[in-house]
Amino acid sequence: MRIDIVTIFPDMLKACLDESIIRRAVGIQLVEINIIDLRDYSVLKHRKVDDTPYGGGAGMLMQFPPFYHAIQALKKDNSTVIITSPRGQVFNQKTAERYATLDHLIILAGHYEGIDERVYHFIDEEVSMGDFVLTGGELPAMMITDAVVRLLDDVIKKESHENDSFSMGLLEHPHYTKPATYEGYEVPDVLRNGNHQEIAKWRRYEALKQTLQKRPDLLEKATLTKDDLKMLEAIKNELNKDSK
Known part of the structure; x- marks a missing residue:
């Protein structure tokens, strides 16, 4: 090019x-x-x-x-x-x-x-x-x-840019690196257990959560699966509990 x-x-x-x-x-x-x-x-x-x-x-x-x-x-x-x-x-x-x-x-x-x-x-x-x-x-x-x-x-x-924010229609999930624990702040356990299926599920959940909280307008145009919609309901319930 x-x-x-x-x-x-x-x-x-x-x-x-x-x-x-x-x-x-x-x-x-x-x-x-x-x-x-x-x-x-x-x-x-x-x-x-x-x-x-x-x-x-x-x-x-x-x-x-x-x-x-x-x-x-x-x-x-x-x-x-x-x-x-x-x-x-x-x-x-x-x-x-x-x-x-x-x-x-x-x-x-x-x-x-x-x-x-x-x-x-x-x-x-x-x-x-x-x-x-x-x-x-x-x-x-x-x-x-x-x-x-x-x-x-x-x-x-x-795979680096395919999972970027906006490339998949959502904001990107959070990222963590070493050390696993520092000054009382820890990396989520799911990212350290080696279960790639659970990691993928967590990342999708967190991407949906980030988008709902920060750019809910993107959800109107995003292609969402049935599992995504279930996750969004769980996220909304989680956020409602946290706000009480």
Whole structure:
């Protein structure tokens, strides 16, 4: 897979993408990540890429020509062009999974007060990270890249991301590691008894419990079995007793 990120702050992205799992994925050639400086496609002196808005208004807008020339240079028949924008669809795990199947993803990182509307004629999707506004699209671009790269084959173990929060429609179950006891705080016995069937059952129960307590909205869309529904009833009874 190839990911191209178009930005006016390339150093901001390099610091993040040259670490941890992403760095390893690039090193073993599972993904190619290119950070493109939008200023290289400026048609003005001093590599200027912004100007005042027609009709007046506060702030500066990013110009159309630099994005136009960048897209023309980068886009191929198999490319998908996305732009980070507060008016886009909210990015989630399903979107990350879909992007991970692509051959070529181009991410345009906006900045300032916005981008010349003509740029949107050349994009495939607008992506938002949520109902808030950032100073630029660099952080969303990094988040999208991180979420997508970790899903690529052989980047991390498949079972690691298949059980992530949201991948299975629920929040993830709690995790514990050594020592088993510390300052009176203990690891649950079920995780130490070696019974994998009981461990799996406990993890599912705790995932349902975490979701019910923290993100009950996810349960409305999750695919639940009869056993899950029985567990949820038991969880509700447990929580009701604890609240009394």
